[in-house]
Amino acid sequence: MSLVTPISRKPLSFVIPTVGGLGALIGLFIGTSFGSGLVGVVGGAVALMLLALIYITVLRNEKMARWINRLGMAALGFLYGGASGLVLGLFAGQITIWFIYWLYEGRYRQSLLPYLTSGQVLWHYTFRVICGAIFIFLITPILVVMPLSFNAQDFFTFTPEMLRLDPDGYSLKHYMDFLGLREDSNGEWLRSFSNSLLIAPIATILSVTLGTLAAIGLSQSHVPAKRAIMAILISPMIVPLIISATGMFFFYSSMGNWMEDTLGLNKNFVGYVKVVLAHAVLGIPFVIITVTATLVGFDRSLTRAAANMGADPVTTFFRVQMPLILPGVISGGLFAFITSFDEVVVVMFIGSASQKTLPWQMFLGLREQISPTILAVATILVALSIALLVTLEMLRRRSERLRGMSPS
Amino acid sequence: MTDSSAHQPMIAADGLPLKKSLARSLRREKTRALLLIAPLLVFVLLTFIFPIGSMLFRSVENEIVSNILPRTVVELENWDATSGELPDEAVFAAFVADFVVAVEEKNHTRLGSRLNYESSGMSSLFRKSGRKVAKWNPETDGPFKEKLIKTDKGWGDPETWAIIKTHSGKYTNGYFLNAVDMQRTQNGIEAQPESKQILIKLFLRTVKMSLIITASCILLGYPVAWILANLPSRSANLLMILVLLPFWTSLLVRTSAWKVMLQNQGVINDTLVWLGLVSNDARLEIINNQFGTIVAMTHILLPFMILPMYSVMQTIPPTYLRAAKSLGATNWIAFWRVYFPQSIPGIGAGSILVFILAIGYYITPEIVGGTEGVFISNRIAYHISSSLNWGLAAALGAILLVVVLVLYWAYDKIVGIDNVKLG
Numbered sequence: 001m002s003l004v005t006p007i008s009r010k011p012l013s014f015v016i017p018t019v020g021g022l023g024a025l026i027g028l029f030i031g032t033s034f035g036s037g038l039v040g041v042v043g044g045a046v047a048l049m050l051l052a053l054i055y056i057t058v059l060r061n062e063k064m065a066r067w068i069n070r071l072g073m074a075a076l077g078f079l080y081g082g083a084s085g086l087v088l089g090l091f092a093g094q095i096t097i098w099f100i101y102w103l104y105e106g107r108y109r110q111s112l113l114p115y116l117t118s119g120q121v122l123w124h125y126t127f128r129v130i131c132g133a134i135f136i137f138l139i140t141p142i143l144v145v146m147p148l149s150f151n152a153q154d155f156f157t158f159t160p161e162m163l164r165l166d167p168d169g170y171s172l173k174h175y176m177d178f179l180g181l182r183e184d185s186n187g188e189w190l191r192s193f194s195n196s197l198l199i200a201p202i203a204t205i206l207s208v209t210l211g212t213l214a215a216i217g218l219s220q221s222h223v224p225a226k227r228a229i230m231a232i233l234i235s236p237m238i239v240p241l242i243i244s245a246t247g248m249f250f251f252y253s254s255m256g257n258w259m260e261d262t263l264g265l266n267k268n269f270v271g272y273v274k275v276v277l278a279h280a281v282l283g284i285p286f287v288i289i290t291v292t293a294t295l296v297g298f299d300r301s302l303t304r305a306a307a308n309m310g311a312d313p314v315t316t317f318f319r320v321q322m323p324l325i326l327p328g329v330i331s332g333g334l335f336a337f338i339t340s341f342d343e344v345v346v347v348m349f350i351g352s353a354s355q356k357t358l359p360w361q362m363f364l365g366l367r368e369q370i371s372p373t374i375l376a377v378a379t380i381l382v383a384l385s386i387a388l389l390v391t392l393e394m395l396r397r398r399s400e401r402l403r404g405m406s407p408s
Numbered sequence: 409m410t411d412s413s414a415h416q417p418m419i420a421a422d423g424l425p426l427k428k429s430l431a432r433s434l435r436r437e438k439t440r441a442l443l444l445i446a447p448l449l450v451f452v453l454l455t456f457i458f459p460i461g462s463m464l465f466r467s468v469e470n471e472i473v474s475n476i477l478p479r480t481v482v483e484l485e486n487w488d489a490t491s492g493e494l495p496d497e498a499v500f501a502a503f504v505a506d507f508v509v510a511v512e513e514k515n516h517t518r519l520g521s522r523l524n525y526e527s528s529g530m531s532s533l534f535r536k537s538g539r540k541v542a543k544w545n546p547e548t549d550g551p552f553k554e555k556l557i558k559t560d561k562g563w564g565d566p567e568t569w570a571i572i573k574t575h576s577g578k579y580t581n582g583y584f585l586n587a588v589d590m591q592r593t594q595n596g597i598e599a600q601p602e603s604k605q606i607l608i609k610l611f612l613r614t615v616k617m618s619l620i621i622t623a624s625c626i627l628l629g630y631p632v633a634w635i636l637a638n639l640p641s642r643s644a645n646l647l648m649i650l651v652l653l654p655f656w657t658s659l660l661v662r663t664s665a666w667k668v669m670l671q672n673q674g675v676i677n678d679t680l681v682w683l684g685l686v687s688n689d690a691r692l693e694i695i696n697n698q699f700g701t702i703v704a705m706t707h708i709l710l711p712f713m714i715l716p717m718y719s720v721m722q723t724i725p726p727t728y729l730r731a732a733k734s735l736g737a738t739n740w741i742a743f744w745r746v747y748f749p750q751s752i753p754g755i756g757a758g759s760i761l762v763f764i765l766a767i768g769y770y771i772t773p774e775i776v777g778g779t780e781g782v783f784i785s786n787r788i789a790y791h792i793s794s795s796l797n798w799g800l801a802a803a804l805g806a807i808l809l810v811v812v813l814v815l816y817w818a819y820d821k822i823v824g825i826d827n828v829k830l831g
Contacts, residue, residue: 029683031684032683032684032685033682033683033684034684035684037684120739123739127631127635128635130631131631131632131635134628134631134632135632135647135650137628137707138632138650138651138654138707138710138711139650139653139654140669141654141662141665141666141668141669141707142653142654142657142661142662142665144665144668144669144675145661145664145665145668148668155673156667156668156671156673156674157668157673157674157675157678158675158678210447210448210451211448213444213445213447213448214444214445214447214448214449216444217440217441217442217443217444217445218441218445220437220440220441220444221437222434222437222438222441223438223441223442223445224438224442229445229449231820232449232452232453232457233448233449233452235452235456235457236452236456238764238812238813238816239460239768239809239812240764240767240768240769240770240785240808240809240812241768241770242768242770242785242788242789242805242808243460243463243768243788243805243808243809243812244456244460245789246463246788246792246801246802246805247456247459247460247461247462247463247464247805248455248456248459249792250459250462250463250466250798251455251458251459251462251463252459277455278455280451280455281451281452281455281456284448284451284452338656338658341658342658342659342660344659344660344771345770345771345789349792349793359658359659359660362660362661362664363660363771363775366660366663366664366667366775367774367775374664375664375668377661378658378660378661378664378665381657381658381660381661382653382657382661385653385656385657385658386653388656389649389652389653389656
């Protein structure tokens with residue numbers, strides 16, 4: 001953060017009551033958990049105001065005050081709440097002392113424009129708090145499942161042992177169940193996981209191959225009925241999944257019967273073919289969109305230059321065009337992969353039990369047996385999506401570099 | 409240009425007139441583009457568009473009655489259903505002839521369950537009579553009128569025959585009428601009895617909840633998009649991760665996370681009890697109802713609102729706001745009259761996207777919605793997999809599809825499908 005405004009100390013008549021407000025808020029939570037909110041509010045406010053007064057007028061040493069506050073609150077927390085109390089106390093100590101000095105030294109004005117009125121400053125920080133709350137709303141559910149997946153009990157909630165940070169409250173048993181290493185685990189999870197790992201890549205290869213070709217065709221300058229073709233190719237993304245699933249249910253069951261009876265194919269094999277075809281269709285819009293977007297920035301004279309030097313169209317495609325649009329193709333492929341890997345409605349409608357994928361197993365786990373192994377799977381999948389996010393970001397930067405833009 | 413070129417056409421290098429040569433190369437280019445697109449187009453048409461088309465056809469198709477009871481249908485033409493009298497012996501004879509064949513081919517129960525969608529009781533009537541009628545000989549055992557009525561009183565009710573007659577056409581609008589809580593009777597189209605009117609309510613609830621979800625996404629998404637677009641890019645990129653991580657996380661993971669958060673013994677309730685804000689025996693009911701569906705789906709669809717808003721807000725120059733303020737506008741006026749109108753395309757794009765996605769949602773309502781918070785999609789899935797009333801499922805799907813396609817058309821008009829950005 002750049003320093004925009006010179007700062008000055010604020011009068012105590014402003015600092016102390018505001019600090020009291022924070023104390024009241026913290027006191028409210030402590031008070032209600034011990035039975036009386038009102039006592040908490042008053043007590044918290046008074047205590048924090050006194051502390052601020054002592055730190056500012058008596059102690060006059062910021063560094064020392066910081067340590068006293070942190071350690072003091074951590075000790076108090078430990079006395080009342082054990083290990084988790086210690087963490088909460090340390091946290092509260094850090095927040096309160098930071099807040100006191102942030103106000104007192106006027107640091108809150110540091111990075112703002114000097115001509116803002118105090119109302120505007122207040123709004124600026126209120127807005128930040130609102131945005132922070134929304135970000136917490138976005139991320140909390142995903143973070144909550146992670147510690148819960150190490151639960152030693154078969155519950156979906158934090159047990160008292162977990163809250164005390166007792167090592168006995170944690171275990172890897174749900175991960176063991178996922179891997180099929182527990183005596184009572186039936187191997188369903190691993191089987192469905194391997195099904196997902198079989199179906200998703202094949203569907204991805206299918207949709208990337210066809211999708212990239214079509215995107216190159218669509219990006220030519222003269223394509224008859226371009227809008228209509230585009231609408232048809234995008235439609236699997238627009239039509240609600242339940243409708244796609246219903247339509248495919250009727251169509252694929254008769255197609256499957258035909259393949260089994262007339263062509264005499266293995267029932268299991270036909271089941272996989274059906275699911276792969278359905279997932280490939282669902283992934284196609286994503287490939288089309290990302291690859292056409294990449295082709296917009298592709299310099300067409302390069303293919304002409306290659307042709308000029310004697311390369312045939314196939315060589316031109318693989319040696320000149322493909323390397324340049326590869327980032328777009330890969331990110332389209334990732335979208336297609338995650339679409340298939342994450343898809344549950346269609347596969348439930350057209351697949352049979354032997355094609356059960358991981359999301360399907362999770363859906364069953366949520367609706368019928370409420371198995372906590374889901375949380376272990378969820379944690380693994382979150383790790384997977386973080387890896388995916390990092391890959392995509394790197395691809396984006398590479399693509400921008402190739403196109404001669406500086407990465408932002 | 410010389411004089412002669414005005415009379416003679418311009419010649420290309422290969423000796424053909426230039427116009428012809430250009431037209432040929434244009435044609436070749438078009439063919440090449442089409443050839444590149446063709447495999448995918450055929451693939452999508454075959455494995456996606458055609459199945460959906462045949463599903464839509466299923467919502468009006470009704471060949472089962474005339475296929476299984478061909479003779480009866482012809483005889484019933486001559487009977488006046490509004491007369492209140494039973495049809496004559498010819499109809500009964502034709503029916504027994506058809507029915508014996510149907511029982512042999514084990515088709516009669518299918519027909520029974522088809523007619524059961526129109527009037528409950530038909531399925532058991534067909535199943536029970538099937539066993540007895542199978543032993544009769546249609547050539548010799550007549551007359552059948554008395555005999556059939558003896559096997560089951562249902563055949564003595566003109567209503568039964570009226571239903572067969574009403575639904576004997578090759579095509580029917582019966583499923584669509586059922587989908588909007590109406591039914592076909594011999595007296596024309598009537599509303600279903602009160603107790604059966606649930607589908608219109610379900611449609612309205614789906615639309616209402618989708619609107620609420622869209623509105624809460626706008627409310628939560630706007631400040632976030634604003635702060636992402638106005639922070640320096642380094643911190644904005646960091647915060648962007650918090651938006652993109654949920655976006656990339658599996659839908660089932662997020663839904664199970666909300667189940668963990670919202671349930672009676674869940675994280676939110678536990679926290680509130682621990683803080684003393686609610687008492688232990690009065691835990692909040694925030695799952696298996698509309699509230700649960702709305703919260704979970706708002707969370708799941710929020711990135712789809714933030715990303716389009718963000719890309720629009722990035723293009724609004726921050727100098728406009730400063731200019732407005734330096735001309736004397738207050739903060740609010742500057743925002744409302746200068747910034748907000750420019751951000752409306754982002755709101756529009758995000759809203760349509762979120763609404764389209766919300767209205768067809770199935771998984772999340774199924775898991776956190778209970779009975780009060782389910783959508784029309786859940787009803788479609790129920791008819792496909794449990795009640796096996798596929799015609800009604802197809803009709804419900806067709807109505808939903810029309811709504812979505814109209815919205816998609818609006819989206820294409822406002823935003824342009826080429827401008828969709830991912831990630």
